[in-house]
Amino acid sequence: MSDLRLEHLGKSFGEFRAVDDVSLSVAEGELLVLLGPSGCGKTTTLRMIAGFIEATTGRILLGGRDVTYLPPYRRNTGLVFQGYALFPHLSVFENVAFGLEMRRLDRTTIKAKVADALRLVRLEALGQRMPRQLSGGQQQRVALARALVIAPDILLLDEPLSNLDAKLRQEVRVEIRELQKKLGLTAVMVTHDQEEALSMADRLVVMNEGRVQQIGTQRELYNHPQNRFVANFIGRTNFFEGAVTAPGRFRSAGGLDIAFAAGAAERRLLAVRPEKIRLGREASPNCFPGVVERVTYLGSQTEYQVRLASGEAVAIHAQNAQNGADEPLAPGLPVHVAWDAESCQLLD
Amino acid sequence: MASVVLVLVLPLVLLFRYSFNHFEPGQFMVEAATPENYVKFFADPYYRKVMLVTVGVAAISTLLCLVLGYPAAYLLARSKWRHKSLLVMLVVMPLFVGNAVRAAGWIVVFGHEGFLNAALLWLGLIRDPLDIMYTPLAVIIGITGFNLPFMVLTLQSVIEGIDEALEEAALGMGAGPLRTFRRVTLPLSLPGIIAGTILCFILAMNAYATPVLLGGPRFQMMAPIVYDQISNQANWPLGSALAFILMAATLILTGAANALLRRRLRA
Numbered sequence: 001m002s003d004l005r006l007e008h009l010g011k012s013f014g015e016f017r018a019v020d021d022v023s024l025s026v027a028e029g030e031l032l033v034l035l036g037p038s039g040c041g042k043t044t045t046l047r048m049i050a051g052f053i054e055a056t057t058g059r060i061l062l063g064g065r066d067v068t069y070l071p072p073y074r075r076n077t078g079l080v081f082q083g084y085a086l087f088p089h090l091s092v093f094e095n096v097a098f099g100l101e102m103r104r105l106d107r108t109t110i111k112a113k114v115a116d117a118l119r120l121v122r123l124e125a126l127g128q129r130m131p132r133q134l135s136g137g138q139q140q141r142v143a144l145a146r147a148l149v150i151a152p153d154i155l156l157l158d159e160p161l162s163n164l165d166a167k168l169r170q171e172v173r174v175e176i177r178e179l180q181k182k183l184g185l186t187a188v189m190v191t192h193d194q195e196e197a198l199s200m201a202d203r204l205v206v207m208n209e210g211r212v213q214q215i216g217t218q219r220e221l222y223n224h225p226q227n228r229f230v231a232n233f234i235g236r237t238n239f240f241e242g243a244v245t246a247p248g249r250f251r252s253a254g255g256l257d258i259a260f261a262a263g264a265a266e267r268r269l270l271a272v273r274p275e276k277i278r279l280g281r282e283a284s285p286n287c288f289p290g291v292v293e294r295v296t297y298l299g300s301q302t303e304y305q306v307r308l309a310s311g312e313a314v315a316i317h318a319q320n321a322q323n324g325a326d327e328p329l330a331p332g333l334p335v336h337v338a339w340d341a342e343s344c345q346l347l348d
Numbered sequence: 349m350a351s352v353v354l355v356l357v358l359p360l361v362l363l364f365r366y367s368f369n370h371f372e373p374g375q376f377m378v379e380a381a382t383p384e385n386y387v388k389f390f391a392d393p394y395y396r397k398v399m400l401v402t403v404g405v406a407a408i409s410t411l412l413c414l415v416l417g418y419p420a421a422y423l424l425a426r427s428k429w430r431h432k433s434l435l436v437m438l439v440v441m442p443l444f445v446g447n448a449v450r451a452a453g454w455i456v457v458f459g460h461e462g463f464l465n466a467a468l469l470w471l472g473l474i475r476d477p478l479d480i481m482y483t484p485l486a487v488i489i490g491i492t493g494f495n496l497p498f499m500v501l502t503l504q505s506v507i508e509g510i511d512e513a514l515e516e517a518a519l520g521m522g523a524g525p526l527r528t529f530r531r532v533t534l535p536l537s538l539p540g541i542i543a544g545t546i547l548c549f550i551l552a553m554n555a556y557a558t559p560v561l562l563g564g565p566r567f568q569m570m571a572p573i574v575y576d577q578i579s580n581q582a583n584w585p586l587g588s589a590l591a592f593i594l595m596a597a598t599l600i601l602t603g604a605a606n607a608l609l610r611r612r613l614r615a
Contacts, residue, residue, distance in 0.1 A: 050516075050520055051519075051520075052516055052519075071519070071524075072516070072519040072520050073519050073520070073521075073522045073523055073524050073528075074522075075520075076522070077520055078520075079516070079517060079520040079521075081513045081516070081517060082513075083511065083513060085511060085513035085514050085516070085517040086517075087514060087517070087518075087532060088514075088536070089535050089536060098518070098521050098523070098531070099521030099522055102521055102522035102523045102527065103522055146517075146521070150521060150522065
């Protein structure tokens with residue numbers, strides 16, 4: 001296992017910059033998730049690490065070794081593809097043995113290593129099956145075994161769960177994460193699924209339009225997003241356009257005078273998470289009148305959309321009572337909403 | 349359905365029946381149930397040689413089609429060019445022209461005063477014009493050229509169906525381009541190789557216009573002599589028998605090659 005460093009990595013297709021000046025590092029044994037909408041450059045970045053796309057600018061260092069211009073077959077990476085890419089003409093055993101044969105190991109060693117890898121993913125009994133005879137989850141595990149058996153310097157996962165149904169996805173998610181931790185694998189995973197990213201990553205990289213928007217842990221991204229894109233992409237949030245008028249005071253476009261705890265004076269955007277907003281009149285500095293516009297029951301929570309007197313709308317997530325007996329507020333009802341100065345995030 | 353069967357099967361049934369009739373010069377065809385026409389084929393070294401030449405030409409041209417067609421088909425299948433359909437059109441284009449016309453084109457190229465000789469002489473590569481016309485080489489080139497589009501199109505459609513991620517997976521596991529081809533792409537193109545080979549081989553075995561026009565009067569292949577027996581010699585029984593022998597040989601050889609290829613590439 002090795003650490004990975006990307007230095008000012010870029011890829012242009014003609015005029016189009018698919019990946020623009022991406023710098024990041026993945027520590028040994030860390031799982032880093034590249035997260036972003038489709039077309040954000042996350043897959044191109046992963047494919048550059050794997051060697052299928054040549055970088056236009058920058059460097060890729062794997063375990064301190066510059067691999068930027070090495071072909072994929074000289075990089076020692078373990079790849080798990082979106083559709084698994086199992087060889088349909090080879091048995092499970094032969095699929096897993098493939099990388100070892102390319103390394104010209106002897107028959108006995110190959111047998112032992114393949115058996116170990118299959119045991120690791122609990123498929124030791126299915127070595128003689130053909131891929132088409134396996135379920136989606138099993139195929140996914142074969143793909144994982146095949147990537148791990150060659151003892152790669154880094155494990156690269158390209159949307160590994162997107163072909164599985166929702167229930168299986170949960171299971172496999174946990175399984176991949178546990179295996180990665182147990183074996184101390186350095187890994188980079190690409191996904192557009194926020195929940196998948198949050199549940200598996202040590203750290204996340206949020207990308208948009210080819211650029212890194214923010215790198216951090218789940219908590220950092222959720223509680224301290226650096227810009228509108230990150231705040232909007234990780235979880236939901238309410239935005240107020242406006243400007244800082246005095247230290248700790250933000251005036252929204254609709255005329256709300258909002259108190260905030262921390263943030264730079266030149267910021268033009270204030271965000272408040274829906275679950276940080278309370279319904280009811282209180283003595284908080286941020287307490288504003290409004291009217292309930294829409295009520296959506298979400299099971300554990302109820303989402304209210306409230307139109308404030310300023311004309312701005314906010315979404316509020318209220319926890320439902322444990323006994324499920326509480327009556328939701330009806331649309332059209334005048335209410336007050338309130339939140340703490342500490343709940344405000346100032347963004348670019 | 350019945351009419352399809354009628355159109356496809358009836359001529360064969362008639363031909364099969366005729367092949368056991370007796371040929372009496374001057375009397376056209378005498379009803380009989382004699383194997384003499386088949387015996388004649390196996391007893392006469394002339395016919396055996398024609399069959400051997402036919403099989404040889406068909407085998408060589410099919411192999412050439414495969415060797416030349418595979419890289420073209422691969423590039424075509426993997427091309428991400430916006431105007432890829434133009435390339436496909438280019439491959440299909442020759443099929444719009446009948447093979448007699450195309451053979452005429454080859455005559456222009458191969459002739460003593462033809463384009464090829466003129467070009468080679470001009471380049472100073474040869475001092476005397478080459479005699480390509482009316483040689484087996486001309487026939488092989490002509491048949492290969494005629495069959496190549498079928499091979500390319502068959503292979504292309506199969507290669508397009510091979511997920512590129514499979515090749516990438518192999519590369520990622522440390523297989524170089526050659527080994528990736530040998531272990532992944534080639535075995536997965538096998539259905540296309542088999543289909544294309546069979547198609548080209550059958551077409552070559554039964555080639556008529558190309559051997560007649562490019563091979564000249566002294567070069568003999570099976571289809572032309574079948575025609576010669578039936579049309580010129582009026583010997584329908586022998587012509588029918590030769591036709592059936594040609595069909596049987598084609599079937600047996602295709603079957604054998606099919607089995608051999610499958611075994612070879614599976615290993």
